[in-house]
Amino acid sequence: xxxxxxxxxxxxxxxxxxxxxxxxxxLGLEAETVALDRAISEGRIGxxxxxxxxxxxxxxxxxxxVTTAFEGAPWLDRIREVWAEIRQQGDYCAVxxxxxxxxxxxxxGWGAHAAHGSRFPALPFTEPVDPAGVLSAAAKVLxxxxxxxxxxxxxxxxxxxxxxxxxxxxxxxxxxxxxVNADNHLSGLATHSYMGRDLWEAYELVQRVx
Numbered sequence: 001x002x003x004x005x006x007x008x009x010x011x012x013x014x015x016x017x018x019x020x021x022x023x024x025x026x027l028g029l030e031a032e033t034v035a036l037d038r039a040i041s042e043g044r045i046g047x048x049x050x051x052x053x054x055x056x057x058x059x060x061x062x063x064x065x066v067t068t069a070f071e072g073a074p075w076l077d078r079i080r081e082v083w084a085e086i087r088q089q090g091d092y093c094a095v096x097x098x099x100x101x102x103x104x105x106x107x108x109g110w111g112a113h114a115a116h117g118s119r120f121p122a123l124p125f126t127e128p129v130d131p132a133g134v135l136s137a138a139a140k141v142l143x144x145x146x147x148x149x150x151x152x153x154x155x156x157x158x159x160x161x162x163x164x165x166x167x168x169x170x171x172x173x174x175x176x177x178x179x180v181n182a183d184n185h186l187s188g189l190a191t192h193s194y195m196g197r198d199l200w201e202a203y204e205l206v207q208r209v210x
């Protein structure tokens with residue numbers, strides 16, 4: 001039976017940062033977005049409020065800014081090699097993140113079968129963000145179920161990789177999980193734990209139990 005590998009983005013594939021922070025850095029607004037990241041990680045705001053506030057910060061944002069942010073971000077090493085290996089094994093890989101879809105979806109170019117993020121208006125922004133399109137921890141599970149149906153697998157065939165509170169629901173829903181450079185929200189929930197900068201090393205933890 002094929003397996004489905006589900007990857008978080010912020011703090012997982014991106015080391016020590018988030019897509020919104022990397023985007024905001026292009027506009028000189030890194031500190032403001034780091035503060036928002038801290039607020040959501042501490043539960044002081046939820047994903048819809050977060051999205052509305054970063055959308056307001058990003059009024060001058062262009063596709064060129066996003067491209068520069070994506071290309072210059074501190075990615076874990078060997079992401080593309082891991083996804084190529086997953087494909088070669090006949091398995092599937094997907095990214096499910098609360099970050100904007102216009103950033104997350106670029107990862108299909110690296111070999112992900114699917115990439116889902118919170119829906120934002122097209123760039124440059126001329127419309128407000130719709131809170132209904134903003135993902136949550138619970139939404140990650142719903143998307144995982146849709147991907148299972150699409151790829152012909154079940155939750156029992158899934159492996160989740162994540163780092164924080166937004167991954168708790170998904171870790172609880174699948175049998176195998178890898179905490180990658182994780183905070184204390186995932187303590188005791190993950191099947192495996194990895195600290196480092198190389199995704200291949202995290203992937204090897206689940207290869208041993210195939």
